[in-house]
């Protein structure tokens with residue numbers, strides 16, 4: 239039988255809450271008096287987006303997209319494909335793309351091109367977490383960031399491992415031996 243995954247708290251919920259408030263304050267300042275359109279990348283960003291949106295003191299609208307990635311670990315030409323598109327047009331809107339984590343940068347690179355082609359008024363990227371040491375698309379950088387973390391596989395606060403642990407309040411590292419990082423190369427929805 240496979241060993242039960244072992245978790246270690248990396249960022250406790252209180253720290254996440256404080257940091258989400260700080261990120262929201264910057265967005266409030268940058269967009270004062272203007273509406274913003276949040277686009278969450280399903281499913282990982284849903285909890286971060288929900289908390290962030292409620293700290294915004296602006297006119298806010300929300301939409302979601304979903305993508306799937308192929309062969310991220312095994313194949314350096316890992317491809318991203320759209321699984322769920324937006325419900326409405328973003329032309330002329332202040333779009334803020336909300337991601338759970340920037341890893342290789344491929345997902346955000348794909349999405350920012352797709353969104354930019356739809357002529358928003360502005361396009362910013364907010365990410366809860368960033369693992370810069372893993373970046374392959376070097377010019378992908380968040381405009382707003384929660385935390386920079388080392389190259390560790392993390393779960394909780396929206397992030398999953400094989401569909402598990404999204405509901406955890408803290409961000410936790412999945413300890414070696416838990417099977418993290420062993421990906422099959424099958425399509426995986428973020």
Ligand code: IMP
Nearest residue numbers: 340341342343344345391392397398428
């Ligand atoms: P990228 O396209 O390589 O930047 O991958 C981004 C996506 O991979 C994220 O949106 C997550 O869904 C997933 N991902 C990357 N690192 C982690 C992690 O440590 N835990 C959980 N999901 C991760």
Ligand code: MG
Nearest residue numbers: 279282338428
């Ligand atoms: Mg994701």
